[in-house]
Amino acid sequence: MNDYRESMPIPASQPLPPSSDSTPAAPDGTVTDRLVEANRHYAAAFTDPGMDARPVLKVAVVACMDARLDLHAALGLELGDCHTIRNAGGVVTDDIIRSLTISQRALGTRSVVLIHHTGCGLLSLTEDFRHELAAEVGQRPTWAVEAFKDLDQDVRQSMQRVRTSPFLLHTDDVRGFVFDVTTGLLREIDPRG
Numbered sequence: 001m002n003d004y005r006e007s008m009p010i011p012a013s014q015p016l017p018p019s020s021d022s023t024p025a026a027p028d029g030t031v032t033d034r035l036v037e038a039n040r041h042y043a044a045a046f047t048d049p050g051m052d053a054r055p056v057l058k059v060a061v062v063a064c065m066d067a068r069l070d071l072h073a074a075l076g077l078e079l080g081d082c083h084t085i086r087n088a089g090g091v092v093t094d095d096i097i098r099s100l101t102i103s104q105r106a107l108g109t110r111s112v113v114l115i116h117h118t119g120c121g122l123l124s125l126t127e128d129f130r131h132e133l134a135a136e137v138g139q140r141p142t143w144a145v146e147a148f149k150d151l152d153q154d155v156r157q158s159m160q161r162v163r164t165s166p167f168l169l170h171t172d173d174v175r176g177f178v179f180d181v182t183t184g185l186l187r188e189i190d191p192r193g
């Protein structure tokens with residue numbers, strides 16, 4: 001069923017559905033159909049900003065993929081300002097280092113901001129997730145779950161992984177934060193603990 005409609009507000013730019021006759025209030029289709037339809041409205045009002053691919057603020061933000069974390073709104077960022085690199089937990093994996101390396105060496109960023117958040121799904125997982133997965137599918141994943149119990153400590157570890165990476169050009173401006181999903185506030189983590 002199309003449960004997503006209950007929780008996703010209709011964008012203001014979208015015309016209201018017909019109020020009478022037999023047409024359903026919401027169109028049929030999958031959530032992806034809805035996104036594609038929203039894109040048509042977006043593109044209709046879109047003008048080419050003529051931007052360069054290099055982020056204006058020369059900053060890369062590494063954050064959890066959590067749906068409650070709106071990075072641009074929370075950090076006052078505009079289109080073109082930064083790179084946003086996200087994964088489950090916002091943990092610094094090899095692939096995050098890959099993106100940061102490209103961000104710095106090919107696209108000119110210099111600063112790194114790391115953001116974890118309260119209520120993260122990774123807090124309730126353990127590496128058992130990986131073992132159970134292997135038992136279920138008969139194949140061990142090549143990746144670690146990177147679950148953590150202590151948010152602050154994991155932010156420190158993430159900062160450390162960035163600072164010690166041999167691939168990065170700029171490791172002097174690396175700062176880490178925890179975003180509180182109930183207040184919207186960032187709390188900075190002291191790298192020294």
Ligand SMILES: [Zn+2]
Pocket residue numbers: 064065066088089090117119120121122
């Ligand atoms: Zn999270």
